[in-house]
Amino acid sequence: MPSRGVAEAQARPPVMADVARLAGVSHQTVSRVLNGFSWVSEPTRQRVLAAVDHLGYRRNMAARALASNRSNVIGVVVVNPNLFGPSGALLAIEQAARKAGYWVSVASLPKVDADHMAASVDHFRDQGVDGTVVIAPNQWALDASAKALGGCPAVMLTANPGGDHSFPTVDVDHELGARLAVQHLASLGHRDIAHFAGPSIEFHAQRRERGWRAALEELDLEPGPLLRGSWEAHSGYELARRLCEREAPLPTAVFVANDQAAIGALRGFAAAGLRVPEDISVVGFDDVPGVGQLRPPLSTVRQDLTELGGKAFDLLLGVIGGKEAGEHVALAPRLVVRESSGAAPTAG
Amino acid sequence: MPSRGVAEAQARPPVMADVARLAGVSHQTVSRVLNGFSWVSEPTRQRVLAAVDHLGYRRNMAARALASNRSNVIGVVVVNPNLFGPSGALLAIEQAARKAGYWVSVASLPKVDADHMAASVDHFRDQGVDGTVVIAPNQWALDASAKALGGCPAVMLTANPGGDHSFPTVDVDHELGARLAVQHLASLGHRDIAHFAGPSIEFHAQRRERGWRAALEELDLEPGPLLRGSWEAHSGYELARRLCEREAPLPTAVFVANDQAAIGALRGFAAAGLRVPEDISVVGFDDVPGVGQLRPPLSTVRQDLTELGGKAFDLLLGVIGGKEAGEHVALAPRLVVRESSGAAPTAG
DNA sequence: AGGTTCCCTGTTAGCGTTAACATCGATTGA
DNA sequence: TCAATCGATGTTAACGCTAACAGGGAACCT
Numbered sequence: 001m002p003s004r005g006v007a008e009a010q011a012r013p014p015v016m017a018d019v020a021r022l023a024g025v026s027h028q029t030v031s032r033v034l035n036g037f038s039w040v041s042e043p044t045r046q047r048v049l050a051a052v053d054h055l056g057y058r059r060n061m062a063a064r065a066l067a068s069n070r071s072n073v074i075g076v077v078v079v080n081p082n083l084f085g086p087s088g089a090l091l092a093i094e095q096a097a098r099k100a101g102y103w104v105s106v107a108s109l110p111k112v113d114a115d116h117m118a119a120s121v122d123h124f125r126d127q128g129v130d131g132t133v134v135i136a137p138n139q140w141a142l143d144a145s146a147k148a149l150g151g152c153p154a155v156m157l158t159a160n161p162g163g164d165h166s167f168p169t170v171d172v173d174h175e176l177g178a179r180l181a182v183q184h185l186a187s188l189g190h191r192d193i194a195h196f197a198g199p200s201i202e203f204h205a206q207r208r209e210r211g212w213r214a215a216l217e218e219l220d221l222e223p224g225p226l227l228r229g230s231w232e233a234h235s236g237y238e239l240a241r242r243l244c245e246r247e248a249p250l251p252t253a254v255f256v257a258n259d260q261a262a263i264g265a266l267r268g269f270a271a272a273g274l275r276v277p278e279d280i281s282v283v284g285f286d287d288v289p290g291v292g293q294l295r296p297p298l299s300t301v302r303q304d305l306t307e308l309g310g311k312a313f314d315l316l317l318g319v320i321g322g323k324e325a326g327e328h329v330a331l332a333p334r335l336v337v338r339e340s341s342g343a344a345p346t347a348g
Numbered sequence: 349m350p351s352r353g354v355a356e357a358q359a360r361p362p363v364m365a366d367v368a369r370l371a372g373v374s375h376q377t378v379s380r381v382l383n384g385f386s387w388v389s390e391p392t393r394q395r396v397l398a399a400v401d402h403l404g405y406r407r408n409m410a411a412r413a414l415a416s417n418r419s420n421v422i423g424v425v426v427v428n429p430n431l432f433g434p435s436g437a438l439l440a441i442e443q444a445a446r447k448a449g450y451w452v453s454v455a456s457l458p459k460v461d462a463d464h465m466a467a468s469v470d471h472f473r474d475q476g477v478d479g480t481v482v483i484a485p486n487q488w489a490l491d492a493s494a495k496a497l498g499g500c501p502a503v504m505l506t507a508n509p510g511g512d513h514s515f516p517t518v519d520v521d522h523e524l525g526a527r528l529a530v531q532h533l534a535s536l537g538h539r540d541i542a543h544f545a546g547p548s549i550e551f552h553a554q555r556r557e558r559g560w561r562a563a564l565e566e567l568d569l570e571p572g573p574l575l576r577g578s579w580e581a582h583s584g585y586e587l588a589r590r591l592c593e594r595e596a597p598l599p600t601a602v603f604v605a606n607d608q609a610a611i612g613a614l615r616g617f618a619a620a621g622l623r624v625p626e627d628i629s630v631v632g633f634d635d636v637p638g639v640g641q642l643r644p645p646l647s648t649v650r651q652d653l654t655e656l657g658g659k660a661f662d663l664l665l666g667v668i669g670g671k672e673a674g675e676h677v678a679l680a681p682r683l684v685v686r687e688s689s690g691a692a693p694t695a696g
Numbered sequence: 697a698g699g700t701t702c703c704c705t706g707t708t709a710g711c712g713t714t715a716a717c718a719t720c721g722a723t724t725g726a
Numbered sequence: 727t728c729a730a731t732c733g734a735t736g737t738t739a740a741c742g743c744t745a746a747c748a749g750g751g752a753a754c755c756t
Binding site: 060063082087106107108110122126128234292293 | 406407408409410411413414419421429430435436439442443446451452453454455456458470471473474475476580581582584585607608611612614615618636637638640641642643645
């Protein structure tokens with residue numbers, strides 16, 4: 001156990017020179033040992049390590065950053081910090097980064113406007129981060145951050161690989177997730193599958209909608225009605241009510257853009273006297289905690305946020321290391337079948 | 349608009365000396381202007397600012413930290429990063445900190461053991477943060493972090509003000525929240541109020557349980573049955589089933605330790621053929637997004653995490669500024685009445 | 697034996713700020 | 727009128743580290 005007490009007893013924390021003196025070597029040798037550099041004899045290394053331990057020495061990061069021009073800090077800017085996806089991704093990035101010896105500095109965007117985005121990115125540049133990952137849920141955030149980033153090492157956690165920037169991008173394949181959901185519904189005999197879409201400016205909403213449409217087309221099915229709302233639960237409720245009030249015959253299944261809205265939809269259908277899944281099937285997206293205990297337990301699409309965050313960090317390391325950019329990595333989500341999706345009701 | 353282009357065109361970013369040269373002053377004067385120090389004549393200040401702008405100059409944080417021994421970075425260690433409370437508090441701290449010109453560095457604890465806690469705190473000390481806030485949900489985390497922190501400036505976001513540490517502490521008053529819930533239920537005519545408690549090592553679980561008990565005592569009511577589970581939804585389900593399978597007569601209301609478990613409880617009661625709130629009332633805790641759209645919409649207790657985070661940061665600033673420690677700040681939560689709590693059924 | 701190589705270690709010189717002290721002209725007070 | 731004061735600025739020295747180069751032995755080759 002390091003005798004930290006020694007350090008605390010002194011007025012000033014020990015510096016590298018103190019360690020060097022105690023170990024009877026030069027401070028440079030201490031530096032070499034601490035950085036794991038080659039060509040230090042084993043006895044010397046041991047003496048240095050013992051001195052470090054005895055003094056409770058810790059390197060001064062600021063001095064290190066100044067001299068080496070590397071901070072070992074990465075920045076993460078997250079746009080919708082309260083949503084399940086972004087906040088989970090943030091945590092996952094942090095885990096991956098810390099495992100690799102990096103620190104993460106966070107900036108969450110309260111308001112989504114270009115000024116705040118630029119300020120956040122500038123923030124990180126000021127701080128001298130080695131790289132930045134931007135969680136960009138829409139074109140606006142992507143453009144604003146790309147512009148503010150300039151040529152700084154960065155990766156975008158975003159669904160849109162295109163654009164005029166040259167950063168690597170990662171995301172879960174939300175379009176695939178949507179197809180999985182629709183195919184699942186179709187395999188249950190559903191022919192009329194509606195979609196409650198998210199905000200149309202959001203990439204994820206776009207992809208999920210596109211996946212829904214594409215899967216239907218592949219299956220030679222007519223797209224059911226599409227109602228657009230927000231990511232929030234009450235939106236799902238309202239959409240469900242609105243769907244039930246229409247003149248047209250009801251679809252037998254709905255693919256809802258996220259679990260929150262699906263929660264609301266479940267309530268909306270119940271309020272309209274429909275049973276899920278007997279009268280209408282519902283599939284959500286995200287696998288938010290607790291949806292497995294809804295009435296009925298919600299079938300949904302799960303993204304592996306840990307994998308996502310890890311991949312984002314790996315890519316960033318690559319960029320920092322000078323690798324060429326432009327890559328897009330798409331991760332596969334997974335369907336989680338529970339009880340809210342069932343066999344299509346036989347036509348009455 | 350700052351002509352950042354100039355900076356980017358150069359091979360090396362401009363330093364203070366470049367600004368000084370352009371403005372025809374010494375680098376120290378530049379430093380004075382940038383730090384808002386007194387006694388710089390207005391014309392000089394303007395010239396410096398113009399030069400800064402023209403060059404797109406930005407101070408090097410590492411050098412600044414090295415020379416001034418202050419980093420303007422605070423660290424936050426968060427123990428249950430996936431839970432609603434901790435992650436919300438983290439975000440709130442970040443907002444408050446950034447508004448005050450601080451950066452926040454995050455360490456989330458994957459495993460809850462003393463080594464990881466010590467490593468995280470050490471991490472921050474290495475990095476030279478000006479202060480640390482620890483989100484400590486239980487005694488274990490509190491002790492481990494207090495020990496690792498030593499005399500470093502820090503505040504604990506925790507429900508337990510006691511202990512042998514001398515850090516200021518903040519938290520929402522969960523005991524009060526629980527009382528609010530129980531009083532509400534009692535005012536609806538309930539005499540037999542059960543509690544689904546959280547993990548007994550967790551401070552919040554302890555406080556909510558204590559509040560439930562205290563309120564009952566004040567009201568001269570016998571405590572209903574207490575069943576203990578986890579914070580998760582399935583736990584609420586199991587507890588509800590177990591409650592219904594007992595020989596004893598059912599309570600008419602349950603105060604559930606958190607919303608997740610309440611979601612499960614709602615399902616459990618439905619599965620047992622009980623209607624909420626006609627047969628049994630349910631009140632949760634947290635006001636997690638979406639619970640207003642459950643069937644029925646959940647009555648719950650809401651904590652103001654923004655206020656909590658802000659207060660934590662304020663306290664930390666105080667400690668950094670050398671203020672004496674030991675304070676405990678308790679914030680008031682608020683009851684949110686929805687439809688899962690109703691009048692007690694008239695005795696049958 | 698003398699050069700060459702290879703390990704290992706030390707010396708020196710920054711990195712870009714802020715802190716502390718020095719300077720110097722203009723103002724003030726006696 | 728001369729010292730004392732003050733306001734504005736410059737000069738120098740850290741801050742604690744890493745990078746780059748400079749040795750100096752021992753081992754290896756010829």
